[in-house]
Amino acid sequence: MQYQWQFAIVLEYWPIFARGAVTTLQITLLSSIIGLFIGLLVGVSRESAGTAVRVVTSIYVELIRATPALVQIVWLYYCFPIIFGVQLSAMTSIIVALGIHSGAYISEIVRAGINAVDTGQFLAAKSIGMNHFTALRRIILPQAGQKMIPPLINEFANLMKLTTLGSTIAVYELLQESNNLIATTYRPLEIYTFLAIFFFIITYPWIWLSQRLERRLKMRA
Amino acid sequence: MLRITNLGKSYGSARVLSGIDLDVQPHDVLAIIGPSGSGKSTLLKCINFLERYDEGEVRFGGQLVGYVEAGGRRRPATERETNRIRAEIGMVFQNFNLFPHMTTLQNVIEGPIRVRGVARDEAVRDAERLLAKVGLADKRDVRPTKLSGGQQQRAAIARALAMRPRLMLFDEPTSALDPELVGEVLTTMRELAAEGMTMVIVTHEMSFARDVASRVVFMEGGRIVEEGPPGKIFTNPDNARTREFLARVLH
Ligand SMILES: Nc1ncnc2c1ncn2[C@@H]1O[C@H](COP(=O)(O)OP(=O)(O)OP(=O)(O)O)[C@@H](O)[C@H]1O
Numbered sequence: 001m002q003y004q005w006q007f008a009i010v011l012e013y014w015p016i017f018a019r020g021a022v023t024t025l026q027i028t029l030l031s032s033i034i035g036l037f038i039g040l041l042v043g044v045s046r047e048s049a050g051t052a053v054r055v056v057t058s059i060y061v062e063l064i065r066a067t068p069a070l071v072q073i074v075w076l077y078y079c080f081p082i083i084f085g086v087q088l089s090a091m092t093s094i095i096v097a098l099g100i101h102s103g104a105y106i107s108e109i110v111r112a113g114i115n116a117v118d119t120g121q122f123l124a125a126k127s128i129g130m131n132h133f134t135a136l137r138r139i140i141l142p143q144a145g146q147k148m149i150p151p152l153i154n155e156f157a158n159l160m161k162l163t164t165l166g167s168t169i170a171v172y173e174l175l176q177e178s179n180n181l182i183a184t185t186y187r188p189l190e191i192y193t194f195l196a197i198f199f200f201i202i203t204y205p206w207i208w209l210s211q212r213l214e215r216r217l218k219m220r221a
Numbered sequence: 222m223l224r225i226t227n228l229g230k231s232y233g234s235a236r237v238l239s240g241i242d243l244d245v246q247p248h249d250v251l252a253i254i255g256p257s258g259s260g261k262s263t264l265l266k267c268i269n270f271l272e273r274y275d276e277g278e279v280r281f282g283g284q285l286v287g288y289v290e291a292g293g294r295r296r297p298a299t300e301r302e303t304n305r306i307r308a309e310i311g312m313v314f315q316n317f318n319l320f321p322h323m324t325t326l327q328n329v330i331e332g333p334i335r336v337r338g339v340a341r342d343e344a345v346r347d348a349e350r351l352l353a354k355v356g357l358a359d360k361r362d363v364r365p366t367k368l369s370g371g372q373q374q375r376a377a378i379a380r381a382l383a384m385r386p387r388l389m390l391f392d393e394p395t396s397a398l399d400p401e402l403v404g405e406v407l408t409t410m411r412e413l414a415a416e417g418m419t420m421v422i423v424t425h426e427m428s429f430a431r432d433v434a435s436r437v438v439f440m441e442g443g444r445i446v447e448e449g450p451p452g453k454i455f456t457n458p459d460n461a462r463t464r465e466f467l468a469r470v471l472h
């Protein structure tokens with residue numbers, strides 16, 4: 001192949017990449033926070049709340065896990081406004097959609113974490129008259145938390161990659177900025193290659209950290 | 222203080238307890254012995270409602286445990302009602318079940334602060350006294366994983382005592398211990414009995430039961446087969462099955 005790579009183009013347009021990167025990080029962070037909040041609430045209630053709550057929360061989890069994230073995003077952006085009469089901005093849509101999406105996965109992480117705690121801990125907490133909520137907060141979750149950290153970091157890395165789905169509803173994250181840049185520079189090879197490398201650089205450290213912590217936890221057990 | 226009447230429990234179709242009658246007076250030390258799977262742990266857990274029972278009743282200080290009577294019928298008690306009773310009954314487990322993310326002292330003050338609403342200073346003072354009593358004064362700031370099995374079990378006893386229970390339940394407190402560590406835990410329990418603590422102890426330590434218990438209950442197949450003072454049960458039991466069991470475990 002005689003292609004003349006011109007990565008200088010990337011340097012030349014760095015402010016555009018920087019702008020896209022900021023948006024990507026914003027989406028990742030905000031949707032993580034929403035996901036964490038939903039995941040904790042749903043994960044805990046699937047383990048402890050009454051039957052009605054358990055049914056509703058499992059429907060949510062299964063529905064989300066059995067549909068593509070992309071479909072969830074376009075549904076929230078295009079269908080939600082028609083049905084409920086409230087139009088969310090593209091940015092809000094992707095943040096909320098990814099938050100709801102990761103919430104389902106995070107709730108499973110929380111649930112697995114709670115289940116991994118020795119049942120004797122619940123018995124001991126109850127035997128001193130502790131109520132269920134206090135036992136969760138003071139005794140179970142602090143122990144589950146440790147086991148939850150590696151998969152949570154992994155989920156964070158997943159969200160980072162999922163942000164590129166925002167390009168389908170014209171959110172100016174990294175992929176969308178790149179597409180626009182290609183439309184004016186006609187340099188898809190350099191730009192997409194750089195994009196791939198860039199994502200690897202911001203995502204891999206989290207995956208590495210997650211694996212490392214996981215291994216350390218196993219060794220201690 | 223504790224009265225159990227016609228208690229029954231099943232797991233699905235498996236009957237685990239039937240027709241249990243038991244009466245525990247203040248300062249009694251009741252030892253429950255019996256083969257594996259006879260329902261000893263289940264009975265103990267029914268007393269503080271860690272296990273739900275289906276038939277009969279458990280009364281602690283006259284109050285029905287786990288249910289509330291209203292107009293001749295009974296409904297499940299709320300968590301709060303059950304917790305109020307649990308707070309007055311201490312429980313010690315075979316596997317200690319100390320909170321591993323807390324120091325020994327934190328394990329002991331957790332209940333008083335979170336459940337009884339005691340001020341922290343007072344809880345710490347009380348915990349230090351209890352830890353000294355079980356011989357762990359120098360271990361207050363150590364995590365349970367750094368303690369030997371015997372020390373862990375004594376810490377667990379201190380944790381239960383910190384709630385100022387009126388009744389203590391022990392489920393095979395020395396079964397998970399190396400033989401050389403059994404003595405120190407039994408000594409602590411002996412002291413408790415001497416102070417007049419009311420205790421229900423599931424145990425395989427027959428000599429301990431003989432020395433310390435005021436009464437011994439032999440269980441088999443979810444029923445109480447025989448009950449009496451240790452002098453009688455261990456030397457001249459009425460029931461043939463009791464005799465068989467003792468012959469097996471004493472030699
Ligand atoms: N959660 C449960 N589900 C179903 N069956 C159970 C459950 N817990 C206990 N059992 C059964 O109930 C019976 C009594 O168990 P329990 O633990 O009370 O016996 P135990 O006398 O304490 O025995 P061990 O000396 O081995 O501790 C056993 O047959 C056991 O298999």
Ligand SMILES: [Mg+2]
Binds near residue numbers: 262392393
């Ligand atoms: Mg048992």
